[in-house]
Amino acid sequence: MRQENIKVNNVVRATETTLPRENYVSSEIFELEHRNIFSKQWTYAGHISQIPKIGDYFLHSYAGESLIIVRESADTIRAHYNVCRHRGSQLTKSDSGTVKSFVCPYHQWSFALNGALRRAPMMPDKDCIDYEKLSLHPAAVEVWAGLIFVNLDPAPAESLLELVGPPSECVQKLQPENMKEIVRDLLRVQANWKTLLENYLECYHCAGSHPELGIAFDIQSSYGQTADWGGSCFIGGEPLRKGFRTVSMTGELVSKPLGLFAEEKELPAEVTDGMGLLPVLTRVIFHLDHAIIHTMNPISEREVEWTTRWYVRSDAVEGVDYNPDTVAEVWRATNAEDKELCERNYRGVLSRRFISGPLNPIAEGAVRPALNLIEKLLTY
Ligand code: FES
Ligand SMILES: [Fe+2]
Structure with a gap:
């Protein structure tokens, strides 16, 4: 249990410590941290100069996830989970590049820059799957002074701007x-x-x-x-x-x-x-x-x-x-x-x-x- 530093005869007694050992070695606590912290926090992913043109993207690894950070338009940047909505394959072979759409290397489903599923080849007929429900999973993304930040939670409790304020x-x-x-x-x-x-x-x-x-x-x-x-x-x-x-x-x-x-x-x-x-x-x-x-x-x-x-x-x-x-x-x-x-x-x-x-x-x-x-x- 944590104690505040205390004053005894006007002397500050150092009583605060770090955490119990278990917090540094337990895989269960790490999983809990993943759910409650890593999956909800804003972190830095990269700089806008990495994706100047529409279709430019780079991959960002964080807490076991791979995100695709892509420029959809002059003023829109998106972050998608790098997970195909068919059977989950990662969508890109290189860590960065320029694309018109993301075509899965496995069965060639293709996704627009905004993450919408566009084509699923050789399905028996066009109504076989619900395209509307099969967009790439989004992550939240925000640009602060040219710096791109992401949050694994697509709807974070607080926007980055609310959290940090303007530059x-x-x-x-x-x-x-x-x-x-x-x-x-x-x-x-x-x-x-x-x-x-x-x-x-x-x-x-x-x-x-x-x-x-x-x-x-x-x-x-x-x-x-x-x-x-x-x-x-x-x-x-x-x-x-x-x-x-x-x-x-x-x-x-x-x-x-x-x-x-x-x-x-x-x-x-x-x-x-x-x-x-x-x-x-x-x-x-x-x-x-x-x-x-x-x-x-x-x-x-x-x-x-x-x-x-x-x-x-x-x-x-x-x-x-x-x-x-x-x-x-x-x-x-x-x-x-x-x-x-x-x-x-x-x-x-x-x-x-x-x-x-x-x-x-x-x-x-x-x-x-x-x-x-x-x-x-x-x-x-
Ligand atoms: S896993 Fe992507 S198209 Fe099959
Ligand atoms: Fe240091």
Whole structure:
């Protein structure tokens, strides 16, 4: 049972802990999380630049599902479950492409971009099946500042816009819709997804384990900031070290300024903005010259995929305006360190002797509120 941190003789006694061991190792709890959390939460899927033309699509894997994200018209993007309505075959052979319709490779049923069943070849007669009832299963999809978010629930309790609100003035000025993805790193982490989440939410470990992050970020002020992340979304960026203009090893810009900032004679000392979704983390961080988006994809109770994508303005030229390895340098190193930390942490959690000790009330202050949210969602 959880206890609040208590004050004894004006001393804060750390009494909050993480969850009981079972929550990290049980496949039954993972299934419950799938039903109550993964299947109902908004998460990041990709950027509009991946599907500029009608019929462009890409596949998105999340929580064991494959979704087809497709541009139906200039202003409509759809998300369909990649499951044929005949006998369930996946519909596409490649991860991305351009189509007029989706033709199932198995018995050639074809579906329009909006998911409607158009043809089912060689059926005895035209009324043999009810076409109206055999559209592809939809997922919810919403675009926020050029970023495509999906929800496995086709009718979510809350729209993404209701949840997060419109992009801030600063984000609008950065024009995220005019960015392109230049690097994507996928890490398979052998740990429960909550182990990875806890790790992301605290920087208690940063000084000892993240030399690169410690160079670019103001770790002390990040404690105060993450302390507010109690709900299912949060707004804001990551505070940089004083004198740093962006996330890089030197503090110097690693690409051209984003959006309207490129037109300014005098650039601001620092730009950091963004948003995040919890508990399955999507973290969007904007800086003056690039953006970083972290996402997690729970695979099983013992495995989670951690993806980081880096974006620069769409007209930036590789080798002239940016070098992908330099843009990715700080977070790529940090991710590798975190993977190792989380896997070692999880091997300890697998021990039947594991029982969580007290959390640091300041440096790990954001962990318990996120776990409270998970516990609350599991009881619905
Ligand atoms: S499974 Fe798709 S047409 Fe048969
Ligand atoms: Fe870390």
